[in-house]
Amino acid sequence: MGGAVDLNTHPGHLARRLQQAHSLLWGAMVSEETTSPQFAVVNALIEKPEIDQRTLSEHVHLDRSTIADLVARLARRGLLERVRDPNDGRRNVLRLTEEGIRLHRKLVTRTARMNRVFLAPLDETERETLLRLIARVADAAEELRA
Amino acid sequence: MGGAVDLNTHPGHLARRLQQAHSLLWGAMVSEETTSPQFAVVNALIEKPEIDQRTLSEHVHLDRSTIADLVARLARRGLLERVRDPNDGRRNVLRLTEEGIRLHRKLVTRTARMNRVFLAPLDETERETLLRLIARVADAAEELRA
DNA sequence: TCGGGATGCTCAGTATGCTGACTAATGTGG
DNA sequence: CCACATTAGTCAGCATACTGAGCATCCCGA
Numbered sequence: 001m002g003g004a005v006d007l008n009t010h011p012g013h014l015a016r017r018l019q020q021a022h023s024l025l026w027g028a029m030v031s032e033e034t035t036s037p038q039f040a041v042v043n044a045l046i047e048k049p050e051i052d053q054r055t056l057s058e059h060v061h062l063d064r065s066t067i068a069d070l071v072a073r074l075a076r077r078g079l080l081e082r083v084r085d086p087n088d089g090r091r092n093v094l095r096l097t098e099e100g101i102r103l104h105r106k107l108v109t110r111t112a113r114m115n116r117v118f119l120a121p122l123d124e125t126e127r128e129t130l131l132r133l134i135a136r137v138a139d140a141a142e143e144l145r146a
Numbered sequence: 147m148g149g150a151v152d153l154n155t156h157p158g159h160l161a162r163r164l165q166q167a168h169s170l171l172w173g174a175m176v177s178e179e180t181t182s183p184q185f186a187v188v189n190a191l192i193e194k195p196e197i198d199q200r201t202l203s204e205h206v207h208l209d210r211s212t213i214a215d216l217v218a219r220l221a222r223r224g225l226l227e228r229v230r231d232p233n234d235g236r237r238n239v240l241r242l243t244e245e246g247i248r249l250h251r252k253l254v255t256r257t258a259r260m261n262r263v264f265l266a267p268l269d270e271t272e273r274e275t276l277l278r279l280i281a282r283v284a285d286a287a288e289e290l291r292a
Numbered sequence: 293t294c295g296g297g298a299t300g301c302t303c304a305g306t307a308t309g310c311t312g313a314c315t316a317a318t319g320t321g322g
Numbered sequence: 323c324c325a326c327a328t329t330a331g332t333c334a335g336c337a338t339a340c341t342g343a344g345c346a347t348c349c350c351g352a
Contacts, residue, residue, distance in 0.1 A: 122279060
């Protein structure tokens with residue numbers, strides 16, 4: 001009786017494994033150059049163009065520092081432009097380039113395909129349940145923060 | 147109609163958010179010094195002492211490089227010892243120190259408490275369902291790798 | 293026994309992701 | 323209108339995490 005715990009009853013451990021499995025499949029089926037968080041950023045800019053980094057960070061649930069790095073990488077690859085807001089010298093206004101928009105179109109198809117494969121072990125009801133339960137736990141934990 | 151996607155239907159995005167929420171709560175309720183992956187390593191060494199890094203990496207689902215860094219940090223803090231196996235000069239044999247064992251005992255209690263808070267928004271059935279569904283998806287994706 | 297393949301580890305490089313400190317710019321109350 | 327708080331961004335530092343290359347060691351067959 002060493003008192004070791006079964007990590008498979010620990011949601012944190014399972015969450016990490018789920019993300020790990022996901023990023024593996026992502027690399028194989030979606031893109032090796034563009035990561036899943038990068039896609040999240042591009043997708044947010046499709047939905048809401050011309051926002052600043054702070055707003056963006058709230059949309060994709062990442063902090064300002066991480067967004068800054070991530071956006072810098074996307075800018076370096078010519079997928080978006082970062083311009084100082086003339087009306088507010090603190091803000092960087094972000095706008096996808098044509099290439100960024102093209103990339104998004106391509107990846108939307110692939111991510112849909114990947115998600116089907118990823119969730120293939122579950123039936124339709126289970127899929128919805130999984131997504132709903134994760135969202136509830138994550139939302140609730142975020143409430144705690146506030 | 148820019149064609150943006152709802153990220154809340156993407157398991158990868160939700161997995162990241164779940165992990166994010168978890169590590170936030172972990173820092174508040176379990177430990178600021180010892181992270182969740184570090185606890186996973188210590189826990190694995192409680193269960194199976196005297197294993198090498200390769201075996202350990204399989205147990206906690208992390209690759210060799212990550213384990214090496216992680217183990218080095220734990221060793222620096224005096225929580226475990228890393229000794230070259232005299233019978234096989236390639237292996238590092240790992241053993242928790244007394245302090246490492248003490249730390250594990252302390253954190254087991256706290257993680258249990260934290261998991262209850264983390265999963266509080268769900269009822270008992272939903273909790274089991276969530277853990278089971280995540281494990282199924284993660285396991286299946288790992289099979290794909292092999 | 294010896295030579296090549298397999299194995300365990302390390303190291304460099306890169307990408308997330310966080311905190312906390314700092315800077316610059318804006319907004320506001322007196 | 324000016325001092326002060328707030329806000330957006332950057333930067334340093336740290337911890338995960340991966341790939342791919344390289345190194346030392348072991349193992350196994352000829």
